[in-house]
Amino acid sequence: MKEFLFVFRRAIDSNEPPQSPEQIQAMMKPWQDWIGSIAAQNKLSSSGNRLTNEGRVIKPGKVITDGPYVDIKEAVGGYIIVKANTLDEAAALADGCPILHVGGTVEVRMIVPMEDNN
C-alpha cells in the first residue's frame, strides 16, 4: 500500500457570515461520514487537520502578505492521508468528498515512500 495526500481546496469569501454552532455541526456530519467511510475500509492513514482561514504567505525579500488567497482564489482548507495501491484507487476514494458539493476540489498526490527519500 502506498500513501496519498488529499488536499482540500475551495474558494474563500472573506465576507462570509460566521456560522452558528448548528450550521457547523450540520457541516461536520458529511465530513465525518465520508472520513468514517474511508476509515471503515481500513484506508485512512491520518485524519489530518483542518486549517483556519487566516494565514500568511512569506515571499523572498521579506514580503509577507495576509492570507493565502491574495494571488490564488482557492485556499487549502485541510488535508488527510489515505492508503491505496494506485493513484487511480486513491482518486476513487476522493469521490463523495463533501468539498465537491461546495465547489471545491480534492488534489490527490502520492507521498514519496520513506525509503526513497535518501
Add this chain to the structure above:
Amino acid sequence: MEPQQLIPHLFRTEYRKIIAVLCKMFGLEHIAIAEDIVSETFLLAAETWGLKGLPKNPTAWLYTVSKNKALDHLRRDTLFQTKIAPELNQSDEGHPDTDIDLSNKNIVDSQLQMLFAICHPSISTEAQIGLALNILCGFGAEEIADAFLTGKETIYKRLTRAKEKLRTEKIKIELPPPGDIESRLETVLSTLYLLFSEGYYSASQNTVLRKDLCIEAMRLMVMLTDHPLTCTPSGYALLSLMCFHASRFEARTNQDGEIILYEDQDASLWDKELIAQGVDFLNRSSGGRQVTKYHLEAAIAYWHTHKEDTAEKWENILQLYNRLLQIEYSPIAALNRTYALSKANGKQEAIVEAEKLGLDSNHFYHSLLANLYEDSNPVKALDHLRKAWTLARNTNDKVLLAKKISSATARQ
C-alpha cells in the same frame, strides 16, 4: 455453608490473595513454592474441616496455616539462607522472623503489582491472559481450557512456559516507576479487556464460567481504578464499557445458553444498577485530555443502554464509530459502523458502503448484508445468510443463522 461448598468458594476468593502475597515475598522465580504452599493449605482444610468441624473464622484459618507453612519452608530451605535472606537484609541465623503480611492493604498491593508483572511487554498476550486467570483469579488449567475451548494439556503447557518466561526475564513483582505507569498500563488495560471479551464472546456453553471471567476482569479493573497511582481516565472508560456490556448478561442468552441478539433482548432484564455504575465511571473518565478508544467504545455502549430506536441514538453511535475507526481500525468496528449508518442514513447508503469494506470472508459481513437487503431484495438477503452460515465457525452463530435461514425461507 458446609465444608463441601465452603472450600471451593474460599478457594475462589482466597487462593489468589495468598498466592499474590507469597509470590511477592518469594519472587516470581519461586512461583511453584507459593502454589504448593497454598494448595497444601486447602488440602489440609478439606481433610480436617470435615472431621473436626469448621473453624470459627475459616479465612483467618487459611491465612494462619499458609503463613506457618511459608515460614516453615523458609526455615527449612537452604535457599532462604543463601539467596533470599541476604536480599531481605536479614541475618542468616537460623530462624527468620519475617512477617507474612496478609492484611487487606498488602493483599491488594501485591495483586496490583502482580498484575503489572504478568502484563509485562515481554510476555505474549495469550500467556498474559492465562497467567492472569491462573494467578490473579485462581482459575485452574481445566477451567481456563474450558473457557478457551482448548485442551487442558495445551493450557497447562502454556502456563508453564509463561511462568518460565517470568523467571528467565527476571520480572519483578512491583509497580513500574511513576513515569512508566501510563505506558505499561496500556498493556494491562488491553489484557483485562481481552479477558473480559473472552468471557463475553466465548463460544463456550458454560455460561456461569463465562460470567465469572467478566466479573474477574471487572474486579481487577476496580482494583486498578481504586488505586491512586494506577487510576486513569482511560481505565474508568474501560470499566464503564465493561459495566454497560455486563448489564445485558442476563438478557443475552436463553435457558439453553443460546445467544439472543441485541434487538430481540428483553430490556427489562438489563441490570439497571450496572448501567448506573457505568454512567458514573463514564463521567469519571472525562478527566483527561485524551479521548481513547475505550472512551468511544464506552460511549457507544452507553447509547446501547437505550433500547428505543431514535434518530439521536443512531446518529451519535454512527459518529462515535466514525471517530473510533479513525483511532483504530477493526473489521467488527467497520461492520458495526455500517449498521449504524443504515440506521442513521438509510439502508441504501449502507449497502453501497458495506460493499466497499472488503470483508467477504467474514460471516458477520454477510449477516449485515442480509439485514440490509432484507426488505429490498429478500432473495439476495437469503443468499447472504447462507454464505454467513457456511463461514461461521462457532456453534452459537451457526444455530442463530440456521434459525434465520429457515424463517427467511418460509417467507419466500
